[in-house]
Amino acid sequence: MTMTTTSRGPRAALEQVEIHDGRRWHRVCELADLVPGRGAAVLLGTEQVAVFRDRSGTVYAVANRDPFSGAQVMSRGLLGSRGPVPTLASPMYKHVFDLRDGRCLDEDAAPDGSPAVLRVWPARRATAAVSVHTEGV
Amino acid sequence: MTRPTAPPAPRHTGRRHVVLIGHGMVGQRFLETLVALPGAAGLRITVLAEEPRPAYDRVHLTSWFSGTSADELKLCPPGFVAEHGIDLRLGDPATAIDRAARTVTTASGAAFGYDTLVLATGSYPFVPPVPGTDAAGCHVYRTLDDVAAIRADASGARVGAVVGGGLLGLEAAGALRAMGLETHVVEFAPRLMALQVDEGGGDLLRRKVEDLGVRVHTGVGTRAVLADDAGRVRAMALSDGGELAADLVVFSAGVRPRDQLARECGLPVGQRGGIVVDGECRTRDPRVHAIGECALTSDGRVHGLVAPGYAMAETAARAVAGGEPAPFTGADTSTELKLLGVDVASFGDAHGATEGARDVLYSDGRSGVYRKLVIGGDGALLGGVLVGDTGSYGVLRPLAAAGRPLDTAPGQLVLPAGLAPASGPVELPDDAVVCSCHNVTTGRIRAAVADDGCTSVPEVKKCTKAGTGCGSCVKVLGTVVDGELASRGVSVDDRLCEHFAHTRAELYDIVRVKGVATFSRLVEEHGTGEGCDVCKPVVASILASLAGGHILDGEQAALQDTNDHFLANLQRNGSYSVVPRVPGGEITPEGLITIGEIARDFGLYTKITGGQRIDMFGAAVDQLPAIWRRLVDAGFESGHAYGKALRTVKSCVGQAWCRYGVQDSAALAIELELRYRGLRSPHKLKSAVSGCARECAEAQGKDFGVIATSSGWNLYVGGNGGMAPRHADLLAQDLDHDTLVRIIDRFLMFYIRTADRLERTSTWLERIEGGLGHVRAVVVDDSLGICADLEELMARHVGAYEDEWAATLADPDRLRRFTSFVNAPGTPDPAVTFVTERGQIRPARAGEHGTPLPRPVLIGGDRVEVRTA
Ligand SMILES: Cc1cc2nc3c(=O)[nH]c(=O)nc-3n(C[C@H](O)[C@H](O)[C@H](O)COP(=O)(O)OP(=O)(O)OC[C@H]3O[C@@H](n4cnc5c(N)ncnc54)[C@H](O)[C@@H]3O)c2cc1C
Numbered sequence A: 001m002t003m004t005t006t007s008r009g010p011r012a013a014l015e016q017v018e019i020h021d022g023r024r025w026h027r028v029c030e031l032a033d034l035v036p037g038r039g040a041a042v043l044l045g046t047e048q049v050a051v052f053r054d055r056s057g058t059v060y061a062v063a064n065r066d067p068f069s070g071a072q073v074m075s076r077g078l079l080g081s082r083g084p085v086p087t088l089a090s091p092m093y094k095h096v097f098d099l100r101d102g103r104c105l106d107e108d109a110a111p112d113g114s115p116a117v118l119r120v121w122p123a124r125r126a127t128a129a130v131s132v133h134t135e136g137v
Numbered sequence B: 001m002t003r004p005t006a007p008p009a010p011r012h013t014g015r016r017h018v019v020l021i022g023h024g025m026v027g028q029r030f031l032e033t034l035v036a037l038p039g040a041a042g043l044r045i046t047v048l049a050e051e052p053r054p055a056y057d058r059v060h061l062t063s064w065f066s067g068t069s070a071d072e073l074k075l076c077p078p079g080f081v082a083e084h085g086i087d088l089r090l091g092d093p094a095t096a097i098d099r100a101a102r103t104v105t106t107a108s109g110a111a112f113g114y115d116t117l118v119l120a121t122g123s124y125p126f127v128p129p130v131p132g133t134d135a136a137g138c139h140v141y142r143t144l145d146d147v148a149a150i151r152a153d154a155s156g157a158r159v160g161a162v163v164g165g166g167l168l169g170l171e172a173a174g175a176l177r178a179m180g181l182e183t184h185v186v187e188f189a190p191r192l193m194a195l196q197v198d199e200g201g202g203d204l205l206r207r208k209v210e211d212l213g214v215r216v217h218t219g220v221g222t223r224a225v226l227a228d229d230a231g232r233v234r235a236m237a238l239s240d241g242g243e244l245a246a247d248l249v250v251f252s253a254g255v256r257p258r259d260q261l262a263r264e265c266g267l268p269v270g271q272r273g274g275i276v277v278d279g280e281c282r283t284r285d286p287r288v289h290a291i292g293e294c295a296l297t298s299d300g301r302v303h304g305l306v307a308p309g310y311a312m313a314e315t316a317a318r319a320v321a322g323g324e325p326a327p328f329t330g331a332d333t334s335t336e337l338k339l340l341g342v343d344v345a346s347f348g349d350a351h352g353a354t355e356g357a358r359d360v361l362y363s364d365g366r367s368g369v370y371r372k373l374v375i376g377g378d379g380a381l382l383g384g385v386l387v388g389d390t391g392s393y394g395v396l397r398p399l400a401a402a403g404r405p406l407d408t409a410p411g412q413l414v415l416p417a418g419l420a421p422a423s424g425p426v427e428l429p430d431d432a433v434v435c436s437c438h439n440v441t442t443g444r445i446r447a448a449v450a451d452d453g454c455t456s457v458p459e460v461k462k463c464t465k466a467g468t469g470c471g472s473c474v475k476v477l478g479t480v481v482d483g484e485l486a487s488r489g490v491s492v493d494d495r496l497c498e499h500f501a502h503t504r505a506e507l508y509d510i511v512r513v514k515g516v517a518t519f520s521r522l523v524e525e526h527g528t529g530e531g532c533d534v535c536k537p538v539v540a541s542i543l544a545s546l547a548g549g550h551i552l553d554g555e556q557a558a559l560q561d562t563n564d565h566f567l568a569n570l571q572r573n574g575s576y577s578v579v580p581r582v583p584g585g586e587i588t589p590e591g592l593i594t595i596g597e598i599a600r601d602f603g604l605y606t607k608i609t610g611g612q613r614i615d616m617f618g619a620a621v622d623q624l625p626a627i628w629r630r631l632v633d634a635g636f637e638s639g640h641a642y643g644k645a646l647r648t649v650k651s652c653v654g655q656a657w658c659r660y661g662v663q664d665s666a667a668l669a670i671e672l673e674l675r676y677r678g679l680r681s682p683h684k685l686k687s688a689v690s691g692c693a694r695e696c697a698e699a700q701g702k703d704f705g706v707i708a709t710s711s712g713w714n715l716y717v718g719g720n721g722g723m724a725p726r727h728a729d730l731l732a733q734d735l736d737h738d739t740l741v742r743i744i745d746r747f748l749m750f751y752i753r754t755a756d757r758l759e760r761t762s763t764w765l766e767r768i769e770g771g772l773g774h775v776r777a778v779v780v781d782d783s784l785g786i787c788a789d790l791e792e793l794m795a796r797h798v799g800a801y802e803d804e805w806a807a808t809l810a811d812p813d814r815l816r817r818f819t820s821f822v823n824a825p826g827t828p829d830p831a832v833t834f835v836t837e838r839g840q841i842r843p844a845r846a847g848e849h850g851t852p853l854p855r856p857v858l859i860g861g862d863r864v865e866v867r868t869a
């Protein structure tokens, strides 16, 4: 059994991914849009957010901007783990971040002196009765 | 040192003035060492150079014939002279030294006062004093100008004769042979390389050299050079009364120290030449030093190799800048080289000249291996000669230098790698010099690990300088460092990452033997955790090369790094570049126009790559499918220019067009590229095919390179350009087409099976036990009996290849990921913006106001339609 097959099931197709911007939950994509271990970029207003789903089905949302390159690419990184920490590796220069609090595990600061931390949004799975529904903010 | 009392005219600053005569290999090393010493801060430095260009690597001069450019041979880093305020006067040789006035005069008439003078004038080639040597077509072999003149002359010549069968003579013969000349070597001594090898080795060497089509005449001298009416050489008259027709002659019958300047100003020189110096490299005049090939050192010898020259450079630099003294006491004359593709090494007392010395010999005329060790009366290793198989030279040389009775039976040591019993590595004593360039002993290396806390070879290199000269000792260095780490209980960590306690090669075997097909199963059964960006792509690559299937299928999709995930090359602003496959670099005018049109329509930046391709930059994720669609429709596929896979097979035009081509290199390159495209490997693979020995495709700088010969193809492996350039090794020669392809199949699959993650073929060849000899035994002679297996794997790869881009276009499921925002398909990434520069786009930098590219053509339909499919 692989994760991909379950996620393709008819019930799973209705499962949504939601992230919280401090005021309310926003529905950003379906769970089935995410390949386990990988992510996708979503727009929340003008903000770019990278959402992920790990092999166990937990979802995460962090800023899409890689602080080291300034490029909006974190959604194209690889999930993994370092000891007990769930991680995300940037595809640009391979810096590894803690998915739970967004902190970079390799360096404290980006080259421009700003702290090497990704903003983290609370994320959850929600079952909805409605079908595809993308939401602007 | 005392300050000068009455400075002569040209000395206008108060700083002490060091004048160096000669900017060759040793001169440059002297400068580098000097400026790095604290005592050099206040010095003014002037360099007088005869040659029109700064110092270059004379040792590798011959590689110029096979395509290494003068630029690549440069030894003097750009900016070095300016950075250290050195006044370098090129093309203006010193003509006289006035020691009383302390001035040097040059050919242009300039005069320089000095406080310290350093002579590094090297040697001149010896030309036997026989009539006719000034005829047109006669050459020497010492400088870049010399080799350029030889090449210019060779194009009109048919038969070349080399006078001298030593190291240089054989190199010159190899170069003439490669330029297509019928080549003869005339050697006065009874055998080739008389200085380095003994009779048995010489015989074998001769046979190997003759096998390569070079005619060898030993025991004969040159009586005269005979010229035709136009004054061009037509033949050589030999001492045995014979005549040898030749229209090009190269003299490489030894060198003589350039000591004339010193002689003329009254400094003592040796009977057979060489400026006499003491242990500090000082001449009789304490203000004058001599280093390198022009010096006669305190051990009574003139050293004609670069390593002792470098040692002298360091000694003199310390003497000049007042550093800790490092007397020069003599040097190792060991050599390891590859002549005309034959491995030759000699070290220590190679001729058994020591009283009571005995030989231990291994000789196999059939496979062309000759190995001799010289053992002293006390059982110590004194020296040796290795021809055809120089394996374990790296260990034998320091063992001989240490001169202590052996622990291992010499009968074992003398055997070639394949035959030696696997009794574990030979222990080197602490005082054995491992790196003779920097005089670093085994003990010093062990101390670097034990006391200085080094835990890896790069750290030890930095700490001790071992391995940073000629590089020939790096392999032994690695063994010593690993041994010491292991003995200190530091396990030598070759785990892939925290998730797998295996090397890449071990994982490959697990996947192969157990038939594991998914990462999940592999990590559950053999690893821990979730994996990471190290092990996931490695496993993806192993699965791809063993199991096949589209790399974006099922779980494999989650393992690929971003380039493989999006089948294109990520650039700094998050956009991608696309490099259409152009097999062999051959493209029709229509093809060029198509690529041009695509780039124009999508507004992409284009650049010609080093791999004979056209790279199109600036594509956003959601534009990639549309670009591929256009390519596929025009009969192209995109290429793996981003992957750990076969990148490109370059070629020259070859026989079809080129006046010199002897085989159809373009056709072979196309065939090889189509055969190996899509092959996933531990690191990228590059290849090239050249249609003749001129090597325009630079095949010897590739992971596997093929060069045409008049009777087939020569296969080179392990070459590399880039950051760590390495010349490829000849794996097999004069192969017919089918054998060539078969050996490449095996070589690639063997590499994929055994290499570490991110290990290029060059480092793999250096690391793998037994080196090139072992790889040759496995893939040419099938010593492990796995060749059928390797061929079968390759056949599967070739059979299963599909155009990954076309397959992606055909599959809505895979296409779904090519969208910037999953909740706003069709919205471009507003962060990917460009400005215009030189008529094309480039990514906008921070603070620049850029604009996004024109909107892509949407394909694949909207999300809902895709989902319901
Ligand atoms: C083809 C070839 C292959 C070789 N292979 C090897 C090898 O495999 N291993 C090895 O150890 N060694 C090898 N050598 C030898 C090695 O190149 C020399 O040992 C080394 O270059 C010596 O350095 P040097 O600085 O003393 O002399 P050079 O490098 O010759 O430099 C001397 C410089 O001084 C200049 N000069 C001379 N007189 C004057 C003057 N009056 N005024 C100004 N400038 C002057 C010369 O033009 C020259 O540029 C090889 C040499 C050749 C030619």
Ligand code: FES
Pocket (backbone or CB within 6 Å): B434, B435, B436, B437, B438, B466, B467, B468, B469, B470, B471, B472, B473, B474
């Ligand atoms: S022997 Fe040359 S670098 Fe060590």
